[in-house]
Amino acid sequence: MTVDDRFTRDLRQDPPTGTRNEVVVGPVSDWATDFSHVEPEWAADPYPILDDLRDRCPIAHTGRFGGGWLPTRYEDVAAIAYDTERFSSRSIIMSNYRPPLEIAPVGGVPPISSDPPFHHDARKLLLPAFTKKAVATREAATRAFCHSLIDSFEGAEVVDAARDYAQHIPMRVIADMLGFPPEDGPRFREFVESALEGVNLPPEERMAGMDELFDYLYTQIRDHVATPRDDLTTYLIEAELYGRKLEPAHVAGTIALLLIAGIDTTWSAIGASLWHLAKTPADRERLVAEPGLLPTAMEEFLRAYAPVTMARLVKEDMHWRGVDMKADDWILLSFPSANRDPAQFDRPEEVIIDREINRHAAFGLGIHRCVGSHLARMELRVALEVWLERVPVFGLDDPSAVTWAPGQVRGPRTLPIRIG
Numbered sequence: 268m269t270v271d272d273r274f275t276r277d278l279r280q281d282p283p284t285g286t287r288n289e290v291v292v293g294p295v296s297d298w299a300t301d302f303s304h305v306e307p308e309w310a311a312d313p314y315p316i317l318d319d320l321r322d323r324c325p326i327a328h329t330g331r332f333g334g335g336w337l338p339t340r341y342e343d344v345a346a347i348a349y350d351t352e353r354f355s356s357r358s359i360i361m362s363n364y365r366p367p368l369e370i371a372p373v374g375g376v377p378p379i380s381s382d383p384p385f386h387h388d389a390r391k392l393l394l395p396a397f398t399k400k401a402v403a404t405r406e407a408a409t410r411a412f413c414h415s416l417i418d419s420f421e422g423a424e425v426v427d428a429a430r431d432y433a434q435h436i437p438m439r440v441i442a443d444m445l446g447f448p449p450e451d452g453p454r455f456r457e458f459v460e461s462a463l464e465g466v467n468l469p470p471e472e473r474m475a476g477m478d479e480l481f482d483y484l485y486t487q488i489r490d491h492v493a494t495p496r497d498d499l500t501t502y503l504i505e506a507e508l509y510g511r512k513l514e515p516a517h518v519a520g521t522i523a524l525l526l527i528a529g530i531d532t533t534w535s536a537i538g539a540s541l542w543h544l545a546k547t548p549a550d551r552e553r554l555v556a557e558p559g560l561l562p563t564a565m566e567e568f569l570r571a572y573a574p575v576t577m578a579r580l581v582k583e584d585m586h587w588r589g590v591d592m593k594a595d596d597w598i599l600l601s602f603p604s605a606n607r608d609p610a611q612f613d614r615p616e617e618v619i620i621d622r623e624i625n626r627h628a629a630f631g632l633g634i635h636r637c638v639g640s641h642l643a644r645m646e647l648r649v650a651l652e653v654w655l656e657r658v659p660v661f662g663l664d665d666p667s668a669v670t671w672a673p674g675q676v677r678g679p680r681t682l683p684i685r686i687g
């Protein structure tokens with residue numbers, strides 16, 4: 268028997284080389300030339316901004332974050348998502364730091380940070396855990412957990428549906444899949460916030476947050492090396508690629524991705540759906556009366572309030588659809604904006620819960636399309652089914668108290684709902 272000593276040495280990495288740029292904060296002067304997805308105006312309601320840009324300047328620019336572009340038409344978002352020759356996933360979070368070129372084609376959090384050909388192999392490793400069939404085995408436990416959250420509302424007139432309900436569901440599901448202690452939920456929240464919302468911090472501060480995440484992950488991984496279990500962490504520790512076990516950084520990077528991609532996104536989708544139903548009694552009443560409509564309604568919530576925007580880095584200087592892109596410019600790949608393009612969707616600004624044709628891009632387009640989409644849909648459906656069954660009558664307690672996460676994953680973070 269060989270001893271697995273991959274994880275015994277100190278796996279902390281040297282501060283990476285790469286490009287750092289100055290942090291710019293403050294109100295945006297013109298969204299066409301100075302956009303910033305971390306400013307409060309964007310977090311509160313990005314749709315009027317995106318609609319205006321789509322008409323006026325469909326590929327907007329910013330000098331912030333060291334320079335980047337924001338395509339707002341479906342057609343342009345799709346073209347970039349499919350074009351891995353000219354746009355790299357070496358970093359998919361737009362920040363003030365660009366990792367060095369040598370990090371490609373693997374990237375820090377494979378497969379989302381990987382380019383072809385490596386991407387295909389890293390992605391393939393994950394697929395078996397996320398099939399419809401594999402996900403179905405988790406439905407009963409997810410449903411029971413949702414009921415237990417609602418049980419805890421007993422006696423309350425107002426609850427925070429983002430903090431007390433939506434966030435816990437994906438945290439519990441992914442903790443179970445990875446074999447992590449469920450009571451570490453509050454730490455997961457810190458990691459998610461530092462990875463996705465701390466994007467405009469000085470790079471060194473941001474990296475300190477990432478170090479904490481990886482220290483935590485290596486502790487969990489070492490525990491699994493010592494005591495293997497039937498979960499995704501042990502599966503990744505044992506997995507092989509090209510006849511060899513994975514590099515420690517690959518194992519930890521993929522787990523980091525699953526933890527972060529698995530939590531914030533679904534938390535946002537559940538929260539945005541409940542927010543919509545709380546402020547739209549006609550839709551809420553119809554869904555309570557016709558539960559069979561939920562799968563269709565859910566797709567509409569995903570289209571209209573798509574939580575995820577991803578980034579790319581331009582590989583080489585080029586003239587692209589009327590603009591001059593430079594190597595290492597960011598692209599903010601707005602699936603939410605693509606989903607509201609009138610050239611692609613009829614009446615895109617309206618939420619039509621029985622919309623028949625709805626080929627939305629909330630789960631992305633092309634080779635990086637979401638691996639967790641079956642899981643996300645199961646969690647969203649079960650979360651809404653249980654809520655509507657247990658709390659059929661509800662409304663926003665104070666619309667002005669609702670807050671939304673800024674940055675690339677957008678959803679309600681404070682959502683006071685009157686239930687009594």
Ligand code: HEM
Nearest residue numbers: 378379528529532533536575577630631635637638639643
């Ligand atoms: C409503 C919830 C979710 C939404 C809207 C969403 C959205 C997305 C999007 C837009 C991408 C494409 C990224 C890109 O093009 O760079 C993506 C990729 C990915 N998502 Fe999700 N996601 C959700 C939930 C989940 C869950 C629950 C998991 C797993 C626990 C997950 C795992 C992944 C992974 C592993 C990738 C990378 C795939 C690749 O690079 O080949 N996602 N997701």
